[in-house]
Amino acid sequence: MFPCISRPLARLPAKTILRILKASSFRAIPTCKLHTHHSFDEIPHRDLRSVNSLLASRVRCGDAAGAWDLFLCLHRSRTDLDAYTFTPALSACSALPHPQRGRLVHGLMIKMGVDSGTISRTALMDVYSKYGRLNESVKVFGEMEFKDVVSWNALLSSFLRHGLANCALDVFEDMRKENVEISEFTLCSMLKACALLEACSQGKQVHGMVVVIGRDLVVLSTALIDFYSSMGHIEEALKVYNCVDRSENVMRNAMISGCVRNLKYKEAFSIMSSMKPNVIALTSALAACSENSDLWIGKQIHCVAIRFGFTSDTQLCNVLLDTYAKCGKVGHAKTLFDSILGKDVVSWTTMIDAHGINGNGLEAFMLFNKMGELRSEVTPNHVTLLAVLSACGHSGLVDQGRASINLARDKYGLNAGPEHYACFMDSLGRAGRIEDAWCVFHEMVEGKCRPNTAVWAALLNACSLNRDFSRGERAAKQLLELEPDKAGNYVLVSNFYAAFGMWDSLVAVRNEMKKKGLVKESGSSWVTANPP
Template sequence: MLRLDICAYNSRLASLVRFGESLSAWALFLELHRHRTDLDPYTFTPVLKACSSLPHPPNPGEQVHGVMIKTGSDQGTVSKTALVDMYSKCRLLCGSVKAFGELESKDVVSWNAMLSSFLSHGLVKDAICMFERMKEEEVEWNEFTMCSMLKACTMSRASSQGKQVHGMMVKMGRDFVVLGTSLIDFYSSVQDIDEAIKVYSSLGESNDGVMCNSMIAGCVKNKRYKEAFEIMCSMRPNVVALTTALAACSENSDLWIGRQIHCMAARLGFTLDTQLCNSLLDMYAKCGKVANSETLFHCIPQKDVISWTAMIDAYRVHGYGLQAFMLFNKMGESHDGVPPNSVTLLAVLSACGHSGLVEQGRACFGLAQEKYNLVVYPKHYACFIDSLGRAGYMEEAWSVFVEMAEEKHMGHSAEVWAALLNACRLNGDISKGEYVAKHLLELEPNNPGNYVIIRNFYAAIGRWDLVEETRILMSKRGIKKEAGGSWVSSFNSGIVQNFVD
């Protein structure tokens, strides 16, 4: 170890991380830390990148940060930017903000890292404020900045702001080949599909596979099937393109189009692809064809956890709680050896709860912790409490609620309080219900859904005066109940038929 220059090891660390060998990079870093005292910022930068994908709890990135402070390697733009990125990917936003604030000289990469951090945490407004600060400090933007802003506009459905970003790109002469996919995603999300098609057409031969896949998904999502299949005709459809189109079909419940894509996948020999089959399974389930989902599920040669979860969820949606429970039991015992994850557990608990299968729900809850060693989150407790309340087991629901805080040392989230209030409503428990309603409002005073649950509770116990008080409180706080919606998908079947023929 002492014979080689530290630059050689820094290069080796960077190569390992670049090729996804995070564990090997971590092992090499530990060895270097034990034997050398000349570690520099370029040693730590790739290691910080590897930390976000390391399975060690607690986050080793914080330990690396501590070593950097001891060695004085935490100063400088490169080191601080790497810390911003690491904390963001490890879901520690406070660390990202602090590291960014300590930067004395911020370059465009630093600003982009902070923008990306806010967006990855769903904080669109903060990302836009960060962009405004960039303008104020006259930071020269690059393509990554523009992509981040388009993503922010896509997430917030901010049509006018996204068009302004597009205009800035035109004015500054930015590379549309790099930004084309982001623009297409943005215009598709705000239902301006004609503008998305213009962007796609303007790039001509520069369109790559990713951009084509994005354009196909956008067309199907906006029910422009003719254009979607014209793009498919102009390229050789790949698994990603068909999977993306199927996701859009699932969202719009377009069974007929989904079936045509299934036929196309079969003709091209893609039906052995697990990811594509998962999308087909989900599409049929969301279109009400659970029997087709079952057939597909049994034909998938290599089922992954998504396959099992999608089938369990399909049973849940269609009210087949017992089938969902039985399939959950088969997971760990199957020849694939696929253990469930937290999403699987949530699906099966919900399925059992809505089918009145309390004993099966209890069994799933126990199996998750004892057999599969799954981490049980508040959303799982909320689902379990809701199922107990629906079945009339109010005291047990309350015991589970208390156990979360006393034995599991887990805080009660709003969804847990809401589930317990619903249980109180169904079982006519006035004293507990009033206590829960008070805490729910304190926890989330601006969530319109909570007010609806509270009003339903007061109505169920005959307290119409409190129903009116809750309505007045909503009005004073400017909170409005979100309107429901209904839509029917329609399309010209001849478009796809011509393609298939």
């Protein structure tokens, strides 16, 4: 049990509770077609089983807001709510913003004494986990009196949702020790864990278990396709795909995505052309166009998206925007960006980057600032900051780069990491401001930010450009110590010696590289020589 029974509710300030309760009012127009004949006034006073069923069906219909409104209405009008009321209410919480909503329901459950059942607690675990409260999710599991396979699976999902694949493997081991009979849900999670850990042989063992269990083949095959694709074993993924009924869109989509990730573009387009377009397949296919700067196919997919009414989908628009940007069509990208109604952080980041890669650092910087002025709920993340720094750097806007780091820190509490500092130091080096680059390095170290290879590489390059030999040699040593098996690092170090005319040292570095059998990947261009 919780150490303090009313803690989740007590943690919420009274004003917050009131705001959540008042924020939603019961809507007279039910959004689920199944219930259009119910009158608004009648619903809360029907027998509990009936209203619980209505609540659950609203959640199943995907009408989380409607379910939440109904739950509030029930909570206000009656005192006999049970676990079957709270479980769908928790599901609705998972799909709605405002993490305190779930905590509020938890508090009410404790107050009404319906928080101890396995099903209620599993739903609670899921809510906390989806709101990023991993510790609380694990705590609810730990305090669960009777754990069944669903609650164990929910624990696996909680860890995986937070990227903790090793913890998920430990949970799986515990399940075996406790003799929990695993389900297809467990196997799906294990495949995800293996993919995250790049544990190919363990993933293959899970594949063996899938064959033995043989249930829900569509979902498990989709998970296997995703696993093999993310491991780079596209042939294995195709084998799985070819062995099962492919009528399911989800499986085809997984295969398209796998092909794109493994650079099998023709195969991806071939699968796509054999099915009715869906928004996810088109998004994956567009990612291939973005990678290849293939404006011709990108435009065709844009047309299909318009024809099928998918242009309200933010993720699709984001990758389309990226395709236009990478093809140099920054005007098209801007028009598209302006048309996206539900712009998310990826939309903003992609547009900032679009300006950056098309040489307009000032536009990128202005857009980054505008993001803060709009008081929108979208806040920049570490990719956004990197995009604006890169944009400023490539346009020689060093001061704007510094201003971006400060803005991110002061306005969003987003502290620059080593990658950001590396990008900024690189721009300082290219602007001839080597002393400033070293000042930033010291600022970074004093801020307890540990330099990584990107930092040493940026400093080494800055030293080559600015003829700073002694500190450059230090950077070279650190770089090769931290990452001794990357060919690109040896090239950077040999370029450094070349900048000082130290040919013997250059030859020694190149020989060391050869001795290790390292080969620098050749550069390539995606420019289409003869576009249609």
